[in-house]
Amino acid sequence: MNINVDYDGLIPNNVGLDRDARVRNELERWHPGYIDWWRERGPEGFDHADVYLRTAVNVDQKGWATFDYVKMPDYKWGILLAPQIANRRIAFGAHKGEPVWQEVPEDYRALLRRLIVIQGDTEPATVEQQRHLGKTAPSLYDLRNLFQVNVEEARHLWAMVYLLQKYFGDEGRDDARDLLKRSAGDANNPRLLGAFNEATPDWLSFFMYTYFTDRDGKMQLEALAQSGFDPLSRTCRFMLTEEAYHMYVGEAGVARVIEKTCQVMSENGITDPADIDAVRAHGAIDLPTIQKKANLHFSLTLDLFGNEISANAAKAFNAGIKGRYREEKLQDDHQMNDGTYKVLRLVDGEIREEDVPALSALNMRLRDDYVADSQGGVQRWNKIIEKYGIAFRLTLPHVAFNRRIGEFAKVHTDREGRLLDDAAWERQRHAWLPDDADNVFIESLMQPELRPGRFASWISAPKTGIDNKPGDFEYVKIND
Ligand SMILES: [Fe+2]
Numbered sequence: 001m002n003i004n005v006d007y008d009g010l011i012p013n014n015v016g017l018d019r020d021a022r023v024r025n026e027l028e029r030w031h032p033g034y035i036d037w038w039r040e041r042g043p044e045g046f047d048h049a050d051v052y053l054r055t056a057v058n059v060d061q062k063g064w065a066t067f068d069y070v071k072m073p074d075y076k077w078g079i080l081l082a083p084q085i086a087n088r089r090i091a092f093g094a095h096k097g098e099p100v101w102q103e104v105p106e107d108y109r110a111l112l113r114r115l116i117v118i119q120g121d122t123e124p125a126t127v128e129q130q131r132h133l134g135k136t137a138p139s140l141y142d143l144r145n146l147f148q149v150n151v152e153e154a155r156h157l158w159a160m161v162y163l164l165q166k167y168f169g170d171e172g173r174d175d176a177r178d179l180l181k182r183s184a185g186d187a188n189n190p191r192l193l194g195a196f197n198e199a200t201p202d203w204l205s206f207f208m209y210t211y212f213t214d215r216d217g218k219m220q221l222e223a224l225a226q227s228g229f230d231p232l233s234r235t236c237r238f239m240l241t242e243e244a245y246h247m248y249v250g251e252a253g254v255a256r257v258i259e260k261t262c263q264v265m266s267e268n269g270i271t272d273p274a275d276i277d278a279v280r281a282h283g284a285i286d287l288p289t290i291q292k293k294a295n296l297h298f299s300l301t302l303d304l305f306g307n308e309i310s311a312n313a314a315k316a317f318n319a320g321i322k323g324r325y326r327e328e329k330l331q332d333d334h335q336m337n338d339g340t341y342k343v344l345r346l347v348d349g350e351i352r353e354e355d356v357p358a359l360s361a362l363n364m365r366l367r368d369d370y371v372a373d374s375q376g377g378v379q380r381w382n383k384i385i386e387k388y389g390i391a392f393r394l395t396l397p398h399v400a401f402n403r404r405i406g407e408f409a410k411v412h413t414d415r416e417g418r419l420l421d422d423a424a425w426e427r428q429r430h431a432w433l434p435d436d437a438d439n440v441f442i443e444s445l446m447q448p449e450l451r452p453g454r455f456a457s458w459i460s461a462p463k464t465g466i467d468n469k470p471g472d473f474e475y476v477k478i479n480d
C-alpha cells in the first residue's frame with residue numbers, strides 16, 4: 001500500500017482515486033456542495049485570509065505535516081488512510097480470529113452505515129458550532145489554531161464521505177449529501193447528537209469543547225479503529241493523529257487561561273479565589289467560573305456516550321464492527337459472553353452500582369475510560385494553580401450531574417452526585433453552571449486581539465510557537 005499522498009488531482013489521497021473513476025467522480029460531484037457549505041457555515045469572514053496551516057503530505061510516523069500559508073477555501077482536503085496492516089484479523093466478537101473485511105459484510109451493512117453517518121455528522125457540526133469564533137480571537141496564534149482544528153474536522157467529514165461513497169452505493173451517496181444539509185442548532189434539520197447542536201459562544205467554551213468533546217471523538221475513533229471493517233479502521237487510525245492536536249489546543253488553551261488568572265491574582269494580592277469581582281476587575285476569568293465551564297462541557301459530553309445499557313452497542317461489538325478502548329491490550333476472551341461490568345444506576349430513587357452483563361455495558365465502559373482519560377489534563381491544570389499557592393482545585397463533577405441522556409436524565413444531582421429535588425436544583429444550579437451574569441462577563445472579554453505577538457487580557461502567551469515560529473509571528477494575514 002502506497003503511503004505517499006497523490007497531490008496531483010483535485011483531492012489529495014492515498015487510496016488510489018486515480019484508478020477508481022466511479023468514486024472519484026462521486027467525490028468531485030460532491031465537492032461544489034461541500035465548498036458552498038464551507039463558505040456558508042464554516043469560519044465566518046476569513047475566506048481571503050492567508051492562514052499558516054499544516055497539511056498532511058504523507059501518513060507515516062514522521063513528517064506527515066508541512067506548514068504553509070493557505071486560503072482556507074483552497075485547503076487541500078484529502079482522503080488519507082493509515083497504512084494497511086498485513087494479515088490483520090478481527091480482534092473481538094463473534095468473528096474473532098477471522099481475517100478483517102475489505103468489503104462491507106452484508107449482514108452488518110445497515111449497522112456499519114449508521115455508525116459512519118453518526119461519526120460523519122459530528123465533524124461538520126463542530127465547524128458550524130465554531131463558525132463565529134474567529135471574530136473574537138484572543139490572538140493570531142489562537143485564530144490559526146481554531147482554523148487548523150476547523151479544516152481538520154472538515155477533512156474528517158471527507159473521510160466519512162469517502163467510506164459512504166466507496167462502499168455504500170446510492171444510499172451512501174444520499175447520506176453524503178445529507179451530511180451537508182443538517183446543521184448544528186437548526187431547529188428543522190439539526191445534527192444527530194445533542195451536544196453537537198449546542199452553541200460554542202466564546203473562547204473558553206472553545207477550549208473546554210476541544211478538551212472534553214474532542215476527547216469523546218478520540219474515544220469513539222479508538223473504538224472504531226478496532227473495527228473488523230478494515231477501511232474504517234484505517235481511516236480512524238489516521239484521524240486519531242489529528243484528534244490529538246485538537247485536545248492539545250483545548251488543554252493548553254485552558255491552561256493559559258488559568259495561568260493568566262493566577263498571575264493576576266498573585267500580582268494584585270488577591271488570595272481568595274471566591275472573590276470573583278476582584279479577579280474580573282483585572283480582565284481575567286475567575287477560577288470558579290472556569291470550574292463552571294468545565295462542569296458544563298464535561299456533562300454535555302458524557303451524554304454522547306448514550307445509554308449506559310445498550311443492545312446496539314452489544315450488537316456492534318458482537319459483529320466485530322466497534323470494539324473497546326484499547327481492545328488489544330485487554331486481558332479477556334474479547335467476546336464477553338459471560339462476565340459482568342459495574343454500572344451506576346438509578347434504583348429505587350438512589351444511585352447504586354450494579355453488576356450487569358458486560359456485553360450490554362459497553363457504552364458505560366467507554367464512558368468510564370473517557371472519564372479516566374479526562375483526569376490527566378485536570379491534574380495538570382491544578383499544578384498551575386498549586387504553583388501560585390492558591391487554595392483552589394478544579395475537579396470533574398459526578399457522572400450523574402446535569403445529564404440529559406441515560407440513567408440520570410430524569411433526576412437532578414449536585415456536583416457530588418447527591419440527588420436533589422427540582423426546587424433545590426433551581427436554587428443552586430447557578431453555583432455549578434455558568435449563569436447569565438457569568439456569560440455576560442465572558443462575552444465582555446471577547447474582544448479580538450489580532451496584532452502579531454499580542455494576547456487578550458484573559459489569556460497568557462503560549463510557551464512555544466507553532467512550527468517553532470517566534471512569538472510575534474503573523475500566523476494569519478487577514479487581507480481585508
Ligand atoms: Fe473530528
Ligand SMILES: [Fe+2]
Nearest residue numbers: 214217243246
Ligand atoms: Fe477533533
